[in-house]
Amino acid sequence: KEEVGNHLPDNVKKYLAKNNIKLYIINATNIADEIGLGNRTNTILQSAFFKISNVIPYELAVEQMKKFIVKSYGRKGEEIIKMNYAAVDRGGEVEEVEVLREWADLNVDTVQKDDAPEFIQKVVRPVNAQRGYDLPVSVFVGREDGTWEHGTATYEKRGVAASVPVWNPDNCIQCNQCAYVCPHATIRPFVLDEKEQKGLGEEVALLKTQGKQFEGTAFRIQVDVLDCLGCGNCVDVCPGKKGQSALEMVPITTQYDNQKNWDYMVQHVSSKAHLVDTKLNVKNSQFAKPLFEFSGACSGCGETPYIKLITQLYGDRMMIANATGCSSIYGASAPSTPYTKNEEGKGPSWANSLFEDNAEFGFGFVIAQASMRNRVGDLMQKASKSADFSDSQKELFVQWIENKDNGEAVKEISAQIVAVLTGMENEIAKEILSLEKYLTKKSIWVFGGDGWAYD
Ligand code: SF4
Ligand code: SF4
Structure with missing residues (x-):
């Protein structure tokens, strides 16, 4: 209790003191461990909440919580009930920490060095600090369509595990x-x-x-x-x-x-x-x-180990249609994006549909990709018959047509095509390059959520 002040950031201490906020602590992690609940601290914290908030008399809260424990876990045996009773009782061990008056005078204007990319500093950090409302529209220039950076979750470093x-x-x-x-x-x-x-x-x-x-x-x-x-x-x-x-x-x-x-x-x-x-x-x-x-x-x-595995196997050419539910919340809770990219800068693209329309949403991806890639195929056909291209280039176009739907093979061939066409003053070559992102075959996934196909 005496040490808490040493671990709080100055801006938090200042805010507490300036706003006359009361501060309480309870070592719920230790208590849960001692009474055999492992890392389940929720009942302890619920009891602590009733103890300090006084929204209803604490004795009544304890009585009601215990009543519901019997209702919820009655069939699981006496041992489980006892553990949860203990969690309720020990939630009352919550202690008040003194908020020192001098904390109000702390100087918190020092700027910490931050090597993170500009987007993280200008957008992600303020939003995480709940200052998103203060951001000027100008920081979103270039993102008018709502696209967001990959891999912003890596800058959070929350350190929350006990x-x-x-x-x-x-x-x-x-x-x-x-x-x-x-x-x-x-x-x-x-x-x-x-x-x-x-x-x-x-x-x-x-x-x-x-x-x-x-x-x-x-x-x-x-x-x-x-x-x-x-x-x-x-x-x-x-x-x-x-x-x-x-x-x-x-x-x-x-x-x-x-x-x-x-x-x-x-x-x-x-x-x-x-x-x-x-x-x-x-x-x-x-x-x-x-x-x-x-x-x-x-x-x-x-759920997440499966998603992680899919990205390890197909992530560099993956598109995800995500229904709303757990998988969309942990998949993109702005400003935090866990989907990220590899050393070549390639990673999954991700978009969220609302609820029960996700199958159609994902099917739209498939149709759009097929249509754009058919256009690329037509251009490859045209180029393979044109006198403007060398035999080795034509050979690559034929290979692309033959392997169009082979995800791994067409990746290699596409990279070679981009390399040989870059810098060419030819209309077909330019058009193929303008469609570069459609050269590789996408691995399209439709992830469920509570509202569609479950998570
Ligand atoms: S490393 Fe991963 S699996 Fe292991 S404890 Fe941490 S979060 Fe859980
Ligand atoms: S690689 Fe296998 S043996 Fe080694 S730490 Fe991980 S799970 Fe254990």
Whole structure:
């Protein structure tokens, strides 16, 4: 209670003092753990709310909460009822923290250095700070159609988990299952070449990467401490060695130092996914960068690992039609966008329909793509018969026509076509280039929500 002031930002302290706000704390995380509720703190906090708000007499609130516990969990046995009763009783342990009068005079005008892109500084940060209403229209110039930047979620770094996993390489079999089940893409295998290994501190543990194709590289399971939501799914799934898990949940306060290793991995370690067939098995799929990361889905969400996996397999050419529901809320809660892009700047495009029309919405994507790509096909036909193009160029046009609907093959051919047509003074070439984004075959997905096909 005495330490709270040391952990609050000055602007928060100032606001509390200037507005005569009362401040209360309760260590609900510890209480839930002690009474056997794991990380479920909601009943404790509900009880604490009634204790401090006095919206109804606290005794009456306790009586009613206990009555509903019997109604909701009666069939689950006495043990569950007892735990929830304890949660209600201990919610009353809430304590008031003194808001010091001198906090009102704190100087909070210092500007912190921020290396984030302009869009993050000018739009995302103010909106996250609930100052979006004050933004001038001019910051949205160029976004009149409502498009938003990819991957803004990566700049939030909320650090909200009470405990996070720590990796013990001695027990790791490099199966990548931890990364596969993580709902938030906050634990990942990284493969480092010799140069990349040198940038890490000596104390940072590495393993020799398993597999011939990875010869000369090192392997590390890295946790993103500040984006992890502490669900423990990775720990639960980890097979470890001889029954000894390679992951263990520990208090986040012991792991802040590990964040710099995550930052190093994402900034300086290149993807080695091209060394394996990422579509062959679960292990390989996790070497691909997730193009859906740090969503605001609930801790331990069961849907997001599937979405994340799909983006690892098809994300660089993916279009998503999303119905409204959980999947649209964690998919794009402005200003936070978890859909992101790869090293080539390619990632899923995403748009939200309202409720029950999502099938038609997604079908519209399919029809639009087919129509535009038919136009490209006509141009390729024309070009393949024109004397203005060389034999090797014509060969590429024919290959494109033959592989038009083969997602992976046409990606390669399209890149070659763009390279050979760039700079050509020819009307057909120019028109093909103007339709460049339709050259690759899109992987179109229709995601459900509460209002359509369920999540
Ligand atoms: S605890 Fe949950 S959110 Fe954190 S790394 Fe493990 S699976 Fe991901
Ligand atoms: S699940 Fe466990 S054993 Fe498998 S890669 Fe992750 S830490 Fe290693």
